[in-house]
Amino acid sequence: MKRTVIRQALACREFNSTLTVAGWVRTRRDSKGGFSFIELNDGSCFKNLQIVAPAELENYATEITKLHPGASISVTGKIIESPGKGQTVELHADKIKVLGFCDPMKYPLGKSRISFERLREVAHLRPRTNSFGAVMRIRNTLAYATHQFFQERGFYYFNAPIITASDCEGAGEMFQVTTLDMKNPPLDPETNKIDYTKDFFGKQANLTVSGQLEAETYACALGSVYTFGPTFRAENSNTTRHLSEFWMIEPEIAFADLQDDADLAEDYLRFMIQKVVANCHEDLEFFDQRIKKGLLDNLTRLSTAKFTRISYTEAIKILEEHAAEFEFKPYWGADLQSEHERFLAEKVFNGPVIVMNYPKEIKAFYMRMNDDNKTVAAMDVLLPQVGEIIGGSQREERLDRLEEKIIESGMKPEDYWWYCDLRRFGSVPHAGFGLGFERMVRFCTGMNNIRDVIPYPRAPQSAEF
Numbered sequence: 246m247k248r249t250v251i252r253q254a255l256a257c258r259e260f261n262s263t264l265t266v267a268g269w270v271r272t273r274r275d276s277k278g279g280f281s282f283i284e285l286n287d288g289s290c291f292k293n294l295q296i297v298a299p300a301e302l303e304n305y306a307t308e309i310t311k312l313h314p315g316a317s318i319s320v321t322g323k324i325i326e327s328p329g330k331g332q333t334v335e336l337h338a339d340k341i342k343v344l345g346f347c348d349p350m351k352y353p354l355g356k357s358r359i360s361f362e363r364l365r366e367v368a369h370l371r372p373r374t375n376s377f378g379a380v381m382r383i384r385n386t387l388a389y390a391t392h393q394f395f396q397e398r399g400f401y402y403f404n405a406p407i408i409t410a411s412d413c414e415g416a417g418e419m420f421q422v423t424t425l426d427m428k429n430p431p432l433d434p435e436t437n438k439i440d441y442t443k444d445f446f447g448k449q450a451n452l453t454v455s456g457q458l459e460a461e462t463y464a465c466a467l468g469s470v471y472t473f474g475p476t477f478r479a480e481n482s483n484t485t486r487h488l489s490e491f492w493m494i495e496p497e498i499a500f501a502d503l504q505d506d507a508d509l510a511e512d513y514l515r516f517m518i519q520k521v522v523a524n525c526h527e528d529l530e531f532f533d534q535r536i537k538k539g540l541l542d543n544l545t546r547l548s549t550a551k552f553t554r555i556s557y558t559e560a561i562k563i564l565e566e567h568a569a570e571f572e573f574k575p576y577w578g579a580d581l582q583s584e585h586e587r588f589l590a591e592k593v594f595n596g597p598v599i600v601m602n603y604p605k606e607i608k609a610f611y612m613r614m615n616d617d618n619k620t621v622a623a624m625d626v627l628l629p630q631v632g633e634i635i636g637g638s639q640r641e642e643r644l645d646r647l648e649e650k651i652i653e654s655g656m657k658p659e660d661y662w663w664y665c666d667l668r669r670f671g672s673v674p675h676a677g678f679g680l681g682f683e684r685m686v687r688f689c690t691g692m693n694n695i696r697d698v699i700p701y702p703r704a705p706q707s708a709e710f
Contacts, residue, residue, distance in 0.1 A: 248319065252290035255334060257324050266294060266336060267319040267344070269373060272356070273312050281309055285320065288378055291527040295327065295335040296320050308343045315347030315354060315373070361697050368701055368710055376535070379528035380698055383521060384686045388473070390520035391494055391682075394513055395471045400496060403463050403470040405456025410448055411661060413458050414609055418480045419451035420489075452477035457495050457677060458611070458664050461640060464497035464675055465667050471496040473682075481705050485694040486583070488683060490703035497677035503613075503622040503639040506676035507599050510626050510635050511552045513680075514597070519548045521689050529689075537691025543629070544689065552597040557620065560585075560600050563593055580607045581625070586632030598627040610650040611664075612638040624678070631688045637678025644668035 249257075249264045257264065268287030275281050283296040298309050312318065322338040329335070349355065353367045354374060364371040371377040392402070408422050424445040425431065431443040441449045456472040463470045472495040480487065496513075498505060522529065522544050533541040555563075564575035564585050573582045581600070590598050602620040605612075612621035626635035641647045647668055648658045658665060686698040696702035701710045 250289040251285065251287045251292075251294045254294055254324060254336065255290065255292060255332075257334060260325050260334075261323050263321065263339075264324050264336065265319060265321045268294075268317070270312050270314055270316045270318065270347075272314060275310070281305070281312075283312065283318075283320075285318070286373075286378075288372070291375065291379055291382075291531060292332070295329070295332050296322070296338055296341075297335055298338045298341055302338065302341060304341065304343070309341060311346065312343070313347050313349040313352070314356065315349075315352045317344040317347075318342060319344060361694065365696060365702065366709075372700070375531060376692075377697070379525075379531050380686065380690055380692065381700070382528055383525050383689055384682075384698065386521055386524050387517055387682070387685055387689065390517045391471075391473060391513075393520075394516045395469075395496060398469070400469040400471045401463070401467050403456070403460050403472050405453065405459045405472045405474055405495075407453055407475065408446075408450050409453045409459075410446070410450050411458060411664070412451070412656075413453070413455035413611075418478050419454055420477050420479045422446075422450045422452060454478055455493065455495065455679060457497070457679065458661075460495055460497040460677065461675065462663070462667060464499045464677070465671075465673060468500070469496070469498045483705055485696075486684070488695055488699065488702060488704055491695075491699065492682035494680045494682055495677060497675060499673050499675045501639075501676045502674055503601060503624060503676060506637050506639060506678055507552075507554065507601065507624055507626075510624070510637060510678050510680075511597075511599070514626065514628075514634070515548060515550075517685065518544055518689070522548055532691045536693075540691040547597065547628070550596045552599055552626070553594045554599045554601060555589075557581075557600055557603045560589060564588065578604050578606065581633075583632045586625070586627045587629070590627040590629045590632070596629065600625050600627065608638070610654040610656070611640050611647070613641045613643075614646055614650075622676075626678075628688060630691075631684060634684055634688065635678050635680045637676065639674065639676040642668060642672045642674050644672070 248267050251266055251268060254264055254266055268285045271284040271286050271293050273281055273283045279300040281298040283298055284293040285296050286293045302309060319342045320336060320338050321340045322336045324334055324336055327333055327335040354370055372381055412419060431440045433440040453476055455476055460470055460472050475490060476493045477490050529541045561575055561577050568574050571584055575585055601624045602615060603623045605621045608621050608623045612623045614621055622639035624637050625633045628634045644665060651658050651661055683695050683698050687695050690698060692698050
């Protein structure tokens with residue numbers, strides 16, 4: 246079928262030209278003048294194309310009048326300037342072919358509004374709704390903008406392994422990958438623990454929580470790389486901000502320090518927001534009207550906003566002055582909570598904030614120790630309405646310091662021998678960050694629950710489809 250997508254049909258001004266379109270029926274209504282008006286959508290844009298189907302069509306009585314929301318059709322006809330309100334063009338059908346009927350008594354996406362909770366139960370159909378079609382178009386724009394941003398700056402796209410034997414974060418919240426019969430696993434006779442030498446990989450393996458460590462190895466050979474792939478956290482957290490499977494963007498840059506890292510993060514966020522505002526205006530207008538008032542203005546403002554940079558110590562001092570406003574009282578040495586992050590971005594600075602140089606005790610083993618021996622060269626980028634959107638750091642390039650931190654974290658340097666080799670053979674200063682892609686999609690759409698910005702959410706007690 247050679248068809249014109251509806252996005253292009255709506256922009257067509259060659260009136261009386263013949264086009265073929267195809268899509269799913271959103272609504273059908275009959276007029277007294279012997280016509281049916283069909284609202285057709287194919288997912289290429291937010292708006293529908295109005296199809297005018299005359300009663301003279303040979304299958305009008307037998308098929309056209311039996312079309313209900315969800316049915317699929319192809320239409321060939323002439324594009325004309327629409328005399329009605331709400332659309333600039335419409336298609337007068339010469340031929341309509343029904344590709345698939347839809348039973349209105351069984352189709353879960355009727356005319357009435359459906360809650361997002363209910364739509365998660367029919368996640369295979371929810372992209373046909375206005376909300377989720379718009380989410381996925383914005384998600385696509387952000388993904389394309391990510392590749393465009395890094396490719397234009399000379400980064401190489403690096404595919405990090407999904408199965409790994411290392412824990413980047415050291416938190417142990419990893420999904421295990423095994424072929425052993427866990428009802429009757431082989432045991433080590435000396436320790437009486439599971440003998441993973443008998444497993445598929447000969448050792449305990451897990452789904453990755455981050456591609457960072459592996460990306461560092463390629464950055465220390467190619468200069469600048471970035472990952473964009475799935476990561477996994479076995480964290481039993483049922484919140485609107487957490488997923489068990491999500492996508493991460495993780496750039497790594499050699500010959501760079503924390504300031505370079507912050508510059509890159511700032512440029513990247515601004516670039517993505519600019520692309521969404523420029524290319525997804527109709528979808529953003531929908532979210533602005535239906536989901537989060539002021540979203541479009543907020544994104545437009547942030548597309549050129551200045552990022553304020555402060556130290557963690559400065560941030561704590563500000564927060565302590567307003568301690569009465571928080572459920573969790575801020576103090577030096579404590580990690581910032583979401584309420585703290587949003588307060589800084591929304592109430593104090595009214596814009597993006599980069600908090601730098603955190604206490605070493607609350608950050609990962611690979612972050613570079615500062616000269617004060619109390620803080621590490623780490624940063625978090627905070628946005629209004631969201632809080633933390635990016636976490637990054639300068640990596641520890643000194644072998645002795647890195648091995649000390651690995652031991653302090655309860656791990657063994659020999660398990661990270663290959664990672665330590667980067668410090669043995671031509672060590673260089675390098676830095677990077679991670680952005681949870683779904684958090685960025687959530688920010689740009691105003692959607693409340695992160696499970697509604699990924700096609701099939703994976704969360705505790707939820708692995709449907």
